[in-house]
Amino acid sequence: MRKSRALLKCRSNGTILAFLLFVSAVSVIIMLEFELAVNKNSWHKNVIVPFWAHHRREIDGNNDYVYYSNKTNGNISVPSPTQAKCAEIDYIVFLKTHKTASTTLASILERFGYIRNLLFAVSKSGHIFSLSNLFNRNMIPSLSSLNSKRLNTSSKQTGYHLLTNHVRYNRPEMDAVIHDAKYITIIREPVANFESAFGYFEIAKHLGLTSHKNPIETFMKTPKLFLDKHFYQWKRAKNGQLFDLGLEHESFDDFYIVKYKIRQLDSEFDLVLITEYFDESLILLKKLMCWSFEDILYVSNGIRSASHRYALNDELRAKIREWNSADVMLYTHFNETLWRKIKEYEGNFDKDLAEFRSQQQQAMNKCIDDERLNKNDRREVKYVLKPNMTKSIFCQNLLRDDVAYTDLIRNKMKQYGLYLSSSPKKSVPILPRARKPRSSYNHSRRRPRPQRPVRKT
Template sequence: MLAFLLLVSVVSVVIMLEFELTVNKNSWHKYFIWDHHRRVINGTQAKCTEGNNVCNKTNDNISVPSPTQAKCTEVDYIVFLKTHKTASTTLASILERFGYIRNLLFAVSKSGHAFSSSKLFNRNMLPSLSSLNSKGLNASSKRTGYHLLTNHVRYNRPEMDAVIHDAKYTTIIREPVANFESAFGYFEIAKHLGLTSHKNPIETFMKTPKLFLDKHFYQWKRAKNGQLFDLGLEHESFDDYYTVKYKILQLDSEFDLVLITEYFDESLILLKKLMCWSFEDILYVSNGIRSASHRYALNDELRAKIREWNSADVMLYTHFNETLWKKIKEYEGNFDKDLAEFRSRQQQAMNKCIDDERLNKNDRREVKYVLKPNMKKSIFCQNLLRDDVAYTNLIRNKMKQYGLYLSSSPKKSVPILPRARKPHSSSRRRHRP
């Protein structure tokens, strides 16, 4: 009797297991049929680069289980189009710190911290890589071309693609009135135009801006739509609405992320996600605070005149401000939680490194932070505080160790490698104030 009961139990277990396997097999079979059908309809599966999150997404943005459970890969091929007076120096320092501590290969200017403020980028601004000694370089340098470009130069996509292949492209822009006022003060335009005795030099300038612009003073090209000029549009096109609109749509299709100065921390969270970086990678210290002597008061009437004078930059800013908030809305994960976590770590870093009782006032145009006396030997704090100029000098010296930027380095053209373009998008987006 006992043997019979045992036999019945074994048979029951076998039947249950067979039923379970059949159900699971049918479920997975249905899933793969449905998934294959969706892939056929929606096209090639999109690559996932969502931070450390595991995902596997198709072009209709529906998440499905990832069979490989693969994480994103840290991005280290980057072109940063460094605009003027947009907090770009602070952002450049973040990118330069990332590349410097990883021994990446920089496309750096031969002197100073800018290739040019007026010329479009050209590959001949760089030395040939034929003399490169790759010993000590990051392993990913086995790919051809440079890793990063962060110095000032005007946007020229084909030439940039020629030296940094398959890179992520990013830049930063600022509210046009604030950008204009900052440029006017920092570049001391009043001094170059003989307006220092005027009560408000900007107000005087805005009475006859074209007359002053025609004088071609120092940095005059930054005195009207300076941000679009940095991004490759020429002055003669600024008043052509359709040319400006087309340029903005082109930039939208070619840049992976456009950061906004007024939402710097929020923009950095998007940058972190895009690049698959850590919170520590995006920590920063503001590289300069403009002195009160180089600031100007602006009333509503004057602001309106400046916006009209910089109407192309207003179109640019409006478009990418809307784009920023669209990206934040579509952020995968808890954006507010990540932002709060970053700001907490940012404050901890500032508290650890920065002396809140002293400032560096050596430059009449701006004041800068300094390290606490007991943190001057901290590598972490040194890397955090170091600005774009200091990083550029360090990086150039390191590139010389790799055989580049030497007087004997021959010039040789680098072949252009085409980069797939994202489709243009002209859809209207809502603005978040």
């Protein structure tokens, strides 16, 4: 009897102990879940990353945890801690404005896409879709209807990756070509932009003003009369930046339409870079796209010749600003927007800017020959590579300009069956429409021509 009571007591104590252990385990799990929810970044940083890094060191022999990207054909990239939180952006529409350092920016974007084998929406020839027309999806081949074995089903559904060539802004048509893209553009202080366009496009020559001491001063005395002559690039001789961004000339003098357009652009563009603060703008671009410092390195694609520059006094500057008042409103708004974004920048902006400029200078010192310049174009001079760097892929990619990139990209797109000429090469997967060979035509089966009846006399 005593033995039975002792056995029951032991079992009861065991049950209580098991219950207490179960409650303790549940409590520990709840506490861990709470800790993970409250401080997820700390958990990831202090537990997950060290565990992964430990095993990575055993494999790679270094202290960095790395990511592999399919888009880079297996190349290894080592992101900074801030980059590890985001995904690299590669669906981009760049609205390329005129005389704003847009060619240099286009080269950065084109280099990024070219080395990653991304799909580009490029013009059928040259590097310009249109100087006056809004973008239309019919300007490029439709991927969904393309019968190419080299283009996978996913690409046909997700659309092109990048659009960087000159064309006027048209959001609905651009969305139809590049889906869920980041939209960026660049603008410049309106007086500097007007003077640059006037010189580069040789407007004085087209208006017969080359004999004047200062053709811009002559132009600004009666700008409306000159504009009515519709000379080459006349549409960019007044508020040319807003014209590129889709606003028509008849709306330039309507304050409320201009204001509405700027508000619309502010809601539709993810980033508007400023020429005068090019490096600062690129730091914001890097953050937006989750890119590396190397992705935003650049070489200025052209330095305007002294023969195509004009001196401007304060009075002339004031007239140009009044003539381009809509562009002044545009620039004022997005210049303020840029500095607000810099103020709200996550991380140490000044430190990142200094690091970028250091890498930029190292790249220039490595690749560019300071003692020589390419002066083949009378309107501008260009940098050249050092003799011992002409075979460097890095330096070639860095120096290559928008025109050269567009030609390379178009040739690469032809490998996918895009942008074919009327007589495609045999290596291209799309074949011309089949026609019945002449040799198969049976002349003996030709229907005899009916004979004219003979009139009886």
